[in-house]
Amino acid sequence: MNLTLSVAGRTDIGLVRSGNEDALALDYDNNLFVVCDGMGGHKAGEVASREACDIIRFSFSEMAETLMNDTVLAIPASFPPRGALLAQSIRLANRSVYKMSRTHSDFSGMGTTVVAVAFDDDLICIAHVGDSRAYRLSPTELTPLTTDHSWITELQQSGHFSESEAAKMVNRNVITRALGINEKVEVDFRAMRVEPGAMFILCSDGLCGYASDEEIFGVAKPCGTDVRKIVDNLIRLANDRGGQDNVTVIAIRVEDVEGGNQSPEVSPVTIGSESDEALVRENEILGAIRQAEDTIQISGHQGGATSRKFPLALIFILFAIIAIVLVYITTFQK
Numbered sequence: 585m586n587l588t589l590s591v592a593g594r595t596d597i598g599l600v601r602s603g604n605e606d607a608l609a610l611d612y613d614n615n616l617f618v619v620c621d622g623m624g625g626h627k628a629g630e631v632a633s634r635e636a637c638d639i640i641r642f643s644f645s646e647m648a649e650t651l652m653n654d655t656v657l658a659i660p661a662s663f664p665p666r667g668a669l670l671a672q673s674i675r676l677a678n679r680s681v682y683k684m685s686r687t688h689s690d691f692s693g694m695g696t697t698v699v700a701v702a703f704d705d706d707l708i709c710i711a712h713v714g715d716s717r718a719y720r721l722s723p724t725e726l727t728p729l730t731t732d733h734s735w736i737t738e739l740q741q742s743g744h745f746s747e748s749e750a751a752k753m754v755n756r757n758v759i760t761r762a763l764g765i766n767e768k769v770e771v772d773f774r775a776m777r778v779e780p781g782a783m784f785i786l787c788s789d790g791l792c793g794y795a796s797d798e799e800i801f802g803v804a805k806p807c808g809t810d811v812r813k814i815v816d817n818l819i820r821l822a823n824d825r826g827g828q829d830n831v832t833v834i835a836i837r838v839e840d841v842e843g844g845n846q847s848p849e850v851s852p853v854t855i856g857s858e859s860d861e862a863l864v865r866e867n868e869i870l871g872a873i874r875q876a877e878d879t880i881q882i883s884g885h886q887g888g889a890t891s892r893k894f895p896l897a898l899i900f901i902l903f904a905i906i907a908i909v910l911v912y913i914t915t916f917q918k
Contacts, residue, residue, distance in 0.1 A: 586842035587703055589615060592811040593834035596819045598790060599827025605629030606788050606832040607696075609637040614645045615703040616670075619716050619832050621788040623762070624694030628685075632696040635684060636677040636763050640700060643673035647869070651676075656865045659855060664775050664847035667709035670702045671771050671855050674711055674763070679866040681764030695762040699730060699786050701836070705845040708784065709775045714762045717792050719800070721783040721814075721835075726801035729784075730772065731852070733761035768857035775850040782838040785814070790831030791822045804835075811835035 591612065597604040605622040607630075620636045622629030643651060651657055651672045652665060659668040677698065685691045697714025710718050715732040731737060735758040763769060791800065803821050807813040814835040822831040858866070 586840075587615060587705065587838070588840040589703070590809075590811050590837040590839055591617060591834065592815045593617065593619075593786075593832070594815050594819060595788075595830065595832040596790075596823070596827075598830050599823055601828075601830060603627060603630055604830045605633055606790065606830040607633035607637045608832050608834060609641045610834070611641050611645060616641065616644050616700070617702075617786060617834050617836060618698065618700040619786045619788055619834060620696045620698050620763075621714065621716050621790070621830070621832070622694065622696040624685075624691065628691045628694035629696070631684070631691055632681050632694040632764055635681050636696045636698055639677040639680045640670075640673045640698070642873075643676050644669055644702065650869070654865065657858075657862055661850075661853070661855070662847070663773070663850060664704040664707050664709055664845055666702050666704040667707070667711075667773065667775050667847075667850065670700060670709050670711050671773055674698060674700065674713065674771050675769060675858055675862075676866055676869065678713075678763040678769040679767070679863070680870055682767050683867075683870065685764055695764040697759065697762055697788070701784065701786065703778075704775075704847070705843055706777050706779075706841045707775050707845045707847060707849070708778050708782075709773070709850075711771050711773045713769060713771055714759050715793075716788045717786070719785040719787075719797075721785055721801070721804055723805070726785075726797050726804065728797065729774065729776075732759070733772075734759045767863060770857050771855045772852065773850065773855055774852045775847070777844075777849055778838045778841060780838055780840050783809070783811075784836045785818070786832075786834040786836075787818070788830065788832040790829035791818055791833060793829065794825040795821055809837055811837050 593608050593610050595606045595608050607620045609618040618637050618640050620633035622633030648669055652669055657672055659671050685694045697716040699712040699716040699718050702709045710729055712730045715734045718729040720727045720729055803817050804814050807817055815833045818833045819831050
């Protein structure tokens with residue numbers, strides 16, 4: 585991939601909460617960047633967001649060939665290959681968080697939002713569930729690239745309430761879609777071309793829930809092309825507003841891109857939930873991963889960012905286990 589990016593990301597506990605239910609993944613090798621905002625009592629939100637980041641990153645990086653060649657899990661649309669892989673990885677994350685919430689009483693009802701981007705040459709693929717957001721930052725404006733899955737957004741879209749009226753309503757922060765709440769999930773997706781100089785911001789609602797788009801732009805614009813400064817100043821903005829929530833920000837700048845992806849851009853679309861057959865296959869893959877985890881140590885997380893990092897030899901072992909399990913099950917089903 586002939587692509588050069590400058591990326592910075594950080595999560596902050598804020599000034600009020602005792603724990604951080606946000607998590608992020610910065611996978612520079614695969615140009616994959618993820619923000620998750622967990623929910624649920626007894627630290628279950630922390631578990632949900634970390635698990636989602638873990639599964640998305642691992643699936644996207646280490647299981648790409650398996651997922652992209654699996655006809656049962658295929659996304660039924662002409663998406664860029666890495667865009668389809670991103671959506672598949674998010675579906676697996678949903679399944680994993682859902683199963684954890686059903687098998688551990690302490691995690692009952694937990695869930696997490698997600699906004700994730702993956703670059704496919706000169707295309708940026710954006711997928712999200714919930715109210716964590718993606719923006720495009722230009723010298724003149726901040727443009728939302730996602731639409732919140734929240735009660736307040738649905739009220740505004742209905743046309744019966746103005747933004748100011750909806751903002752005053754009780755339960756305005758209730759989200760209508762999240763990972764782990766249901767066994768199947770709908771994922772919103774889009775893909776757009778990028779050029780050198782393009783900049784993007786991902787954030788949890790610890791930022792966009794307490795500052796308007798205009799205020800976010802007002803803080804980000806003076807930072808110019810300094811992605812680290814953008815991240816630090818936006819987190820400072822959230823904390824200056826009281827720091828009532830955890831806050832996570834990732835800033836991305838496209839420095840250089842050569843060549844182009846043959847796939848077309850994809851206008852915003854909702855990917856329908858999986859088939860029952862796909863759920864069975866997701867269970868098989870997650871089961872194989874869990875079996876491998878019995879013998880492979882998963883690296884811990886730092887600063888809210890988590891990843892599954894395996895020595896090369898152990899990755900081969902993991903792939904072998906997954907392949908054997910899937911081949912056996914497929915043969916048995918026939």
